[in-house]
Amino acid sequence: MLNVLVVVDHAVGISGPHRNVVGSLNALAARDDVSLRLLCGRIDECEPYAKSGRVDIRTGFHPHRPSAFWNNIRKLRESAKGVDVIYCPAGLKTFLYTQAIRAGRRLVAGPNVTPLPIRRADSPGRIEVGLLCDRWLEASLARFHHVVRYTGSRKIRLVPHGLDTNRFSPNRRDPGVWLKYGIREDSVKVLFVGKDTKRLKGVQELLEAIEIFNRFHVGPAVDFVLVGKMSEVTRQRAAQQRNVRLLGFLIGDDLATVQASADISVTPSSWENFPFVVLEAMASGLAVIASNTGGIRDQIVDGVSGVLLDIVDRGVKAHRPDAAKTIALAIRALVDDPEQRKRLGMNARRRVEECFSERALGERLVAVFRECCTGGGPGRCY
Numbered sequence: 001m002l003n004v005l006v007v008v009d010h011a012v013g014i015s016g017p018h019r020n021v022v023g024s025l026n027a028l029a030a031r032d033d034v035s036l037r038l039l040c041g042r043i044d045e046c047e048p049y050a051k052s053g054r055v056d057i058r059t060g061f062h063p064h065r066p067s068a069f070w071n072n073i074r075k076l077r078e079s080a081k082g083v084d085v086i087y088c089p090a091g092l093k094t095f096l097y098t099q100a101i102r103a104g105r106r107l108v109a110g111p112n113v114t115p116l117p118i119r120r121a122d123s124p125g126r127i128e129v130g131l132l133c134d135r136w137l138e139a140s141l142a143r144f145h146h147v148v149r150y151t152g153s154r155k156i157r158l159v160p161h162g163l164d165t166n167r168f169s170p171n172r173r174d175p176g177v178w179l180k181y182g183i184r185e186d187s188v189k190v191l192f193v194g195k196d197t198k199r200l201k202g203v204q205e206l207l208e209a210i211e212i213f214n215r216f217h218v219g220p221a222v223d224f225v226l227v228g229k230m231s232e233v234t235r236q237r238a239a240q241q242r243n244v245r246l247l248g249f250l251i252g253d254d255l256a257t258v259q260a261s262a263d264i265s266v267t268p269s270s271w272e273n274f275p276f277v278v279l280e281a282m283a284s285g286l287a288v289i290a291s292n293t294g295g296i297r298d299q300i301v302d303g304v305s306g307v308l309l310d311i312v313d314r315g316v317k318a319h320r321p322d323a324a325k326t327i328a329l330a331i332r333a334l335v336d337d338p339e340q341r342k343r344l345g346m347n348a349r350r351r352v353e354e355c356f357s358e359r360a361l362g363e364r365l366v367a368v369f370r371e372c373c374t375g376g377g378p379g380r381c382y
Contacts, residue, residue: 017112027362110137140295162361170285202268208324
């Protein structure tokens with residue numbers, strides 16, 4: 001039996017990094033060869049790890065509160081008793097706190113621990129990877145190779161995210177859900193999930209693509225559905241198109257139902273590490289259009305389980321001038337070909353089940369933990 005302590009600020013999947021935290025906890029809690037303990041600030045009682053009865057959950061750890069320093073240290077020392085491996089999946093402050101209990105134990109960090117503030121490069125350095133942990137995890141091949149080049153370390157392991165394929169599933173498809181949001185049932189739904197606080201997400205490129213599509217499209221009715229927090233600029237631009245709907249921020253079952261009830265998903269980012277939004281759309285059986293960049297290339301097999309678009313200048317991680325036109329043409333091709341949409345969606349679902357499920361994540365994490373304890377050699381764990 002492997003005794004594992006997961007330390008994190010909170011275990012609620014409201015962001016990409018913490019969706020990975022929740023997925024990791026669900027994956028480890030489902031295993032018979034792991035005794036799991038969790039130390040955090042708060043939990044999500046609706047998640048499988050919290051309902052399983054198999055996790056020793058301890059709250060009261062608040063790494064972002066300076067006044068809680070000594071209480072945090074006490075909590076860490078109490079929680080670390082009898083533990084073989086400490087796992088810190090996210091948060092630099094949490095990672096630094098775990099140094100207080102590292103003696104005599106193995107420490108695994110990542111993939112969402114940010115580098116020390118002294119770093120100019122977007123990568124951890126030899127201090128974080130070489131001195132402060134026993135294994136450092138990255139979720140995508142792009143990041144894996146980047147960090148290996150930057151640090152020269154042999155401690156880095158590739159462990160892609162895992163997804164709850166029961167929550168995100170074609171079985172959740174409900175065409176009637178669109179009436180709830182004032183959207184017609186009989187149109188082809190093209191979905192974007194994200195936010196426009198960062199230009200790299202490609203929201204403006206998508207809106208330009210919608211404008212191009214609407215000028216020339218003749219065929220089935222199409223509605224573009226944008227989920228997430230949007231700026232006033234985006235709201236005003238979207239309002240100029242008759243078939244664009246903004247649903248705001250959705251999580252949990254609401255998001256899963258909307259994902260499964262759409263037909264096409266578009267992720268036009270200029271950079272992504274290993275985005276959950278793509279995994280969720282694939283698991284929901286959608287035909288996915290996405291940028292050929294970062295970890296998206298690990299998720300989608302072009303033409304088989306989705307469509308990859310060369311719309312990014314990789315030298316500067318920015319969109320090419322013709323990005324919007326390329327996106328519009330890809331959307332039009334899938335709107336006009338329902339059989340292709342169905343084929344891509346079925347293959348996408350199968351790929352997530354085989355490669356990126358929470359079960360697969362649990363196997364990869366345990367392989368890294370056991371390697372730490374036995375002193376095994378380098379490997380990618382993919």
